[in-house]
Amino acid sequence: MPRTKQKFDLVIAANRLPVDRVVDADGEVSWRTSPGGLVTAMESVMRGREGAWVGWAGEAGEAPEPFEQDDMFLNPVALSEDEVAHYYEGFSNDTLWPIYHDVIVSATFHRYWFAAYEVVNRRFAEAVCEVAAKGATVWVHDYQLQLVPAMVREMRPDVRIGWFNHIPFPPVELFAQLPWRRAILEGLLGADFLGFQRVADAQNFIRACRQLLSLPTKGDTVSESRSEGARRIRASAVPISIDFKGLEELAKQPGTHARAKEIRASLGDPETLILGVDRLDYTKGIGHRIKAYGELLEEGRVAPPKQMFVQVATPSRERVDAYRDLRAEIEGEVGRLNGEFSTIGAPAVQYLHHSYPRNEMAALYLAADVLLVTPLRDGMNLVAKEYVTCRHDNGGALVLSEFTGAYHELHQAFVCNPHDIEGLKQTIMRAIETPPKEKARLMRAMRRRVADHDVQHWAARFLENLAKAPERGGV
Numbered sequence: 260m261p262r263t264k265q266k267f268d269l270v271i272a273a274n275r276l277p278v279d280r281v282v283d284a285d286g287e288v289s290w291r292t293s294p295g296g297l298v299t300a301m302e303s304v305m306r307g308r309e310g311a312w313v314g315w316a317g318e319a320g321e322a323p324e325p326f327e328q329d330d331m332f333l334n335p336v337a338l339s340e341d342e343v344a345h346y347y348e349g350f351s352n353d354t355l356w357p358i359y360h361d362v363i364v365s366a367t368f369h370r371y372w373f374a375a376y377e378v379v380n381r382r383f384a385e386a387v388c389e390v391a392a393k394g395a396t397v398w399v400h401d402y403q404l405q406l407v408p409a410m411v412r413e414m415r416p417d418v419r420i421g422w423f424n425h426i427p428f429p430p431v432e433l434f435a436q437l438p439w440r441r442a443i444l445e446g447l448l449g450a451d452f453l454g455f456q457r458v459a460d461a462q463n464f465i466r467a468c469r470q471l472l473s474l475p476t477k478g479d480t481v482s483e484s485r486s487e488g489a490r491r492i493r494a495s496a497v498p499i500s501i502d503f504k505g506l507e508e509l510a511k512q513p514g515t516h517a518r519a520k521e522i523r524a525s526l527g528d529p530e531t532l533i534l535g536v537d538r539l540d541y542t543k544g545i546g547h548r549i550k551a552y553g554e555l556l557e558e559g560r561v562a563p564p565k566q567m568f569v570q571v572a573t574p575s576r577e578r579v580d581a582y583r584d585l586r587a588e589i590e591g592e593v594g595r596l597n598g599e600f601s602t603i604g605a606p607a608v609q610y611l612h613h614s615y616p617r618n619e620m621a622a623l624y625l626a627a628d629v630l631l632v633t634p635l636r637d638g639m640n641l642v643a644k645e646y647v648t649c650r651h652d653n654g655g656a657l658v659l660s661e662f663t664g665a666y667h668e669l670h671q672a673f674v675c676n677p678h679d680i681e682g683l684k685q686t687i688m689r690a691i692e693t694p695p696k697e698k699a700r701l702m703r704a705m706r707r708r709v710a711d712h713d714v715q716h717w718a719a720r721f722l723e724n725l726a727k728a729p730e731r732g733g734v
């Protein structure tokens with residue numbers, strides 16, 4: 260039985276709905292829109308259209324009834340406890356995530372995880388079809404939903420289907436390890452347009468279709484013939500961004516400036532405040548960064564309280580073994596450095612395992628003289644873009660790994676290879692020591708790039724490409 264008769268021209272499908280459930284003191288349940296970039300981007304494209312969002316509400320068990328929130332229709336998908344463990348923590352985060360991030364940790368393969376992934380993807384596809392108007396545009400997000408495009412196409416050949424990958428797409432040599440590689444490629448080929456963060460990601464996908472499915476490819480398109488006729492599918496780079504205007508505005512508020520000052524003061528007004536902000540994930544290169552910083556401390560090239568290092572590590576995926584191990588490893592190393600190099604009132608590494616509201620993040624960015632972004636592999640890395648957006652004073656310096664999507668846009672960063680500890684140490688020192696005038700020039704150029712290519716531009720560009728596929732979109 261369909262739970263709703265309402266139909267929409269634009270349907271978004273993502274693992275999570277853009278809302279969090281909140282229960283007030285009287286036990287009253289309500290929903291709060293989560294302040295992500297994706298929501299802002301979707302708000303901009305949904306203006307003037309009838310839009311719906313399909314996703315999981317974040318708690319195992321029965322799904323809430325469809326509801327409206329901030330002018331968006333939300334169609335929740337249910338996940339049982341087992342499905343959360345097998346589809347989400349298992350296949351998505353312990354099979355696909357490592358394979359798609361260069362196998363930094365080894366991937367785990369279980370047939371029953373993939374079985375759950377298929378079941379859940381079908382449930383998402385059905386929830387999409389339930390709310391899609393005739394000829395609607397369907398935009399599927401990310402690696403958790405790679406089978407959805409073909410499933411939707413099978414049920415609803417009338418709709419236009421796009422998929423965007425927020426994470427890298429691996430080289431075929433790594434992708435080929437997946438026992439379910441064929442099913443995944445065929446799932447994705449149900450789309451009209453596939454968007455990736457980097458040109459290399461799109462090329463990896465095209466190469467996988469050619470080598471593993473023996474399909475003809477030409478430039479950025481793959482040709483596929485089914486009984487219903489031949490189709491051409493386009494795959495290209497549409498790098499994601501952030502809400503530049505919204506975040507810059509927040510960073511300009513006097514309250515944010517006052518808080519940034521307060522943060523510096525509470526750290527003893529160091530000469531240089533160095534910051535790291537990441538989800539606690541093994542892809543982010545937090546260990547490499549701490550190793551490099553530890554050696555700089557040992558060599559006396561940095562020392563508290565003159566240089567202070569703040570590492571914010573957001574709790575993440577704590578039920579997956581590799582993440583528990585990583586946390587223990589990072590916290591052990593931070594403890595060792597603090598035992599050795601802290602002085603009373605001045606820790607060598609100030610480590611914060613918390614989530615913060617957006618205004619606190621903006622204040623941290625404003626307070627930091629150097630931001631360290633050192634992933635071993637990262638689809639884009641929005642933290643880098645957020646930092647330059649907040650630096651409307653043209654202050655600060657960005658150290659950026661060449662293994663991020665952001666590296667392909669932010670050419671004026673202090674670029675590093677995080678595996679090269681010696682090189683990373685030198686880059687950190689350069690970021691600290693480069694004269695402010697030169698740093699301001701670099702920052703200005705990076706800010707221009709993000710301002711011109713914000714998240715609203717990204718969403719419009721994706722939809723334009725989807726509308727024109729298999730031809731190129733003009734935006």
Ligand code: ADQ
Binds near residue numbers: 538572614638641645
């Ligand atoms: P993530 O791997 O989560 O995203 P990232 O792009 O850096 O990585 O985004 C993290 C977001 O979380 C940022 O908006 C940041 O401000 C926020 N955040 C981090 N720490 C926080 C904290 N302690 N408190 C509050 N907020 C915090 C995936 C891919 C990326 C890709 C994005 C978007 O892995 O490569 O850039 O999707 O496509």
